[in-house]
Amino acid sequence: MAENNVNKMIGKVFNDIADAIETGEFGEKIRVGITTFGSEHGVDNVVKGAEIAQNRDSSIEVVLIGPKVDSPLTQVVVENEEEGYKKMEELLDSGEIHSAVTMHYSFPIGVSTVGRVVTPGRGREMYIATTTGTSSPHRVEAMVKNGIYGIIAAKTMGIENPTVGILNLDGARQVERALKDLDKNGYKINFTESLRADGGCVMRGNDLLAGVPDVMITDTLTGNILMKVFSSYTTGGDFEAMGYGYGPGIGENYDRLVLILSRASGIPVVANAISYGASLAKGNVKELAKKEFAKVNKAGFKEILKGLNKETKKQDDEEEVVAPPKETVTGTIAGIDIMELENAVKALWKKGIYAESGMGCTGPILMVNEGKLEAAINILAEEDYITKESTIC
The missing domain is CATH 3.40.50 (Rossmann fold)
Incomplete structure (x- = not known):
């Protein structure tokens, strides 16, 4: 009997060494938890994806968090989805799993x-x-x-x-x-x-x-x-x-590694999400x-x-801004956000440069007289409407 136990221990050691050589990792396995409740395609969809992830990477251990199922994977049995989220957080915070994949999660602002x-x-x-x-x-x-x-x-x-x-x-x-x-x-x-x-x-x-x-x-x-x-x-x-x-x-300062799936995520995406979570933990x-x-x-x-x-000078002033005399505008300036376009026009009007707003093939543009193009670009850059790079269409 003692000899059999020794042989089993030796066998396990050699298997562990073989696994370590194959994966290149001699430390503990990366444990990824996944909640199995909530999928529109059913619990079996999640379990199959988890089994694929486990089978293709022996350096990880997938932990199912959900109802009892017929699977060789490690399982933590819970009664419902809410209990699954609580258990997932508990396992993460205790370090029993290194990352988690779930179908819904309320992250804090930020x-x-x-x-x-x-x-x-x-x-x-x-x-x-x-x-x-x-x-x-x-x-x-x-x-x-x-x-x-x-x-x-x-x-x-x-x-x-x-x-x-x-x-x-x-x-x-x-x-x-x-x-x-x-x-x-x-x-x-x-x-x-x-x-x-x-x-x-x-x-x-x-x-x-x-x-x-x-x-x-x-x-x-x-x-x-x-x-x-x-x-x-x-x-x-x-x-x-x-x-x-x-x-x-x-x-x-966020300290939980939680990855999100959609309730519409199918088997391949479930498997890939688990692999993504394992790689981030590694x-x-x-x-x-x-x-x-x-x-x-x-x-x-x-x-x-x-x-x-900050509420800046870019916002509409209470005073009315009068446009300078109209002139030919064939010079174009890109790189202005559409939400700031009209205020940028007024910024040039204040400096005596006539400008019009428009839409080019790459987005919003300002149009000014070509002879005043450089001056207009400098004004807009000083007012933080643009950077000088890539401003001329």
Whole structure:
């Protein structure tokens, strides 16, 4: 009997060594919990995805949190969805699991999730920052924060210097200015260029399809829609079959690694989300986030964010601004956010330069006399409506 026990122990040791050689990891396995209640496709859909994730990566251990099921995976049995969330948090906070995947979660204000998709144009992976949660009640501030969150997620996943683009939405130019201020202050950001001839880091729909940036900055509601389209455009919309889900909640001083799935997420996305969660845990996203926030704060991040929220001279003045005499306007200036366009016109009128607003193929433009183009650009740059880069169409 003693000899049999010794043989079993020796066998286990050799198996453990073999597993470690195969995975390259000699420490404990990364444990990823997943709640199984709540899927529109049923508990079995989640369990099958979890089993795929487990079978393809022996360095992780998937823990099911939900009703008792017929599965070889580790299980923590709970009676309902609410109890599942509580148990998930308990396991995370105690360190019994390193990350968790769930279908709904209430993040605090300041935390939002970075999704990960595979784009149809070129088959590139792209991080969408962000897809659920609220980084800030202020739209532009939220998008600036989203950019930092996306960079953190991409760096944790092994992209040392991720390229960054800003989706062409209301507020995009203000986001661009804020991020370029950070870059000038020492927090270096690798801005990408649009694949379209006009270039620039403000991204068009073409850039989305091709996956031009590693990190695509957007507001959360738009990001949520993009995730749904990228993940289910081949299935008709009710079954998310592609990508890695809506990603981890990231925010300054946030200490739980929770990733989000949709209730429409199918087996492949469930499996990929678990793998995404395991990789983030292996890369120690919480520690990397602390380092990134320290660097970005050193570059004046909080001061730049405060500046975005101030009521500035850009708002409509109570006094009426009279337009200078009309003249031919063939010089065009790009890079002004649509929400600031009319105020930018008035800023030039105050300085005696006649200007009109318009819409070019890349977004809002101001039109001035070509002879006054340089003076107009300098005024708008001084008033913080534009940066001098990429302003002439």
